[in-house]
Amino acid sequence: MLHLRDWFVGVDAVTGAGRAAYLVDPLRQEAGDSLLMKIGETANRLRRADLAAPEGVRWADAVATRNWLIHQYDTIDRSLTWTTLVRDVPAWRDALAELVAVPEDAASP
Template identity: 30%
Template sequence: MTKDRSVYIRHIYDCIGWIKEYVQEGKEAFLQDRKTQDAVIRNLEVIGQAVKDLGTDSLTASHPETPWPQIAATRNFLAHQYLGVDLTLIWNIVEQHLPKIEQQIIAISNDEGIDLNAPNTPELP
């Protein structure tokens, strides 16, 4: 059973919010705290997977200004580079790309009438 698109959109939005919360103390604090690094990387992986599950082709068709295939590919890159993720690269993603992705997710939610503040209830088997 495929989840409603709104579930994925809200997951992406939630993950972005959590990442922003985790890194609010700045780059140096991020670089010194493994738990924060792990939390940020995990949420970037979830964002990439959710983008993949939404379908990069459909996202690109409706919002071509965002590099959806690269966002989806980030999930695989992070998952397979667990021995040596460049934390400066992660920080650059958070600082430079996450705000743009957040803007696009808000635009998509507005276009599709998705309430980003609605609770995301997981589907049970």
């Protein structure tokens, strides 16, 4: 879960400069792809562990995105990945906030 939290922060870094910057920057696009694949793989593991998805989250959607990026990398629609990064991932971050939060006692040395 802590990895998810960090990847959500990474998505903010990828999208922070805006859509135009994302669409012209192949490195930013690759970073976004990598984050979406990691989120999708994590969703797959959580689904297999029978962790119920919170309202607004469908593990299968993230898994499908991961699979598309891995297997159809030559036909990626950057407008679609942008939308996923700025609409879907923040909604997931909000829905999963309690699961990815670091407990107070875990943050202390």
